[in-house]
Amino acid sequence: MKLNERSVAHYATSDSPADHTGFLRLWGGLGTPPTAGGAGRRCWFVLKGNLLFSFESPEGRAPLSLVVLEGCTVELAEAPVPEEFAFAIRFDAPGVRPYLLAADGPAAQEAWVKVLSRASFSYMRLVVRELESQLRDARQSLALHRRSPWKAGATGRSKPQASEHSSRLENGHSPSKDCSPGGSVEGRGSRLSGWASAEWELPGPASLLLGRGQSPVSPETSCFSTLHDWYGQEILELRRRWLQRAQGGRPARENKDRP
Amino acid sequence: MRYNEKELQALSRQPADMAAELGMRVPKKGSVVKRRLIKLVANFLFYFRTHEAEPIGALLLEHCRVTREEPSAFSISFLEDMERKYRFECCSEEQCQEWITALSRASYEFMRRSLVFYRTEIQKMTGKDPLEQLGISEEARFQLSSLKA
16 A cells, blocks of 8 residues: 655654654564564654654654554553563554554653553544534523623524534533543553544444544534634624614614613 | 554545545656545545555645645645645535545644634633643643644
8 A cells, every 4th residue: 555655754854743752662563573682672753643653863864664543552561671661552453463662761651651542533533523512612601691782693693503512412422531531541551442442443423423424623613714704793793783773773672672 | 664554554444534436646657547436534545446445545634735726626735745746536616625625624733723723712711721621731732832833
């Protein structure tokens, strides 16, 4: 299978933000045979989004390898050498050996396990969806607090909002329940799987939505210009009413409602 | 650069965000438009021969630009070399627009921007950090500063 490798390598070394970096030891995986001494190979690792790159050194110009972190679980593991703070990236795909890695210390190990188990695109998408609906709710409750003539002007928008809200209730689990992002790494040897795998294996909210061919973020609020327009509607409505009143053409009903 | 090809193939079998048979031309000298099954899964665009289970290839959709070339054709090019264009031909203008919209939102970087935007907006409205409630407020990828680079 081909991959646009040159662009991927360019992305790996570009100045776009890295989510985590550090030295790790690597055993096996990606064609490297486990070394006889069991010491593994020490490489510089860079996590960008759902992509884990390795380099010869922090100054390395070209990545040695890439692991796409989709459909995997990350768990603490035993290294071939004692005193290593090891963990494994396991994939559900057939015939795929786990990647065995080790950090320099317990803190680095914990940080890597945490960040790798939440690296998947589907996890990111769940958090975005959750915040999207929180923002919608916040905006709704703000609208409810405003007892003013403009409430009438907002009814034009309330219909799509309501239908979106109910679709969220049908499909949307909170990511905190699905993936336990709040959990911490406690005790070596405890299984940390599930964080990254939940939405992959189960017919979770993401796959339910995606199966229907929907775009990653609901079109209603995903694009900044749409959001801008959305806010703008209220202002336009206010302005329309103000003009109406200024022209003396105000309906009596509105007069009564005004504070 | 080595990459986990088998796992990527497994990803190509996952439910697609978008899928359709489109005409596709790769940026190679003398290449022609061929009928391909195109599948968008997460931030990867897979392309298949129409009757094969394994994809011919995948495009990672980071640092890419999606351009409308004709009413019903678009192209994808990558920051590293904007002249190299993968060209796609759709059945209608409408279909073309759907693909352009979906592809321009498909990157992890787009997700990150959306997340930071929502986070800031919610904080402004409620005074609370929504990520703190999820226990992930410290993560580097969710910080405003991560967008400066």
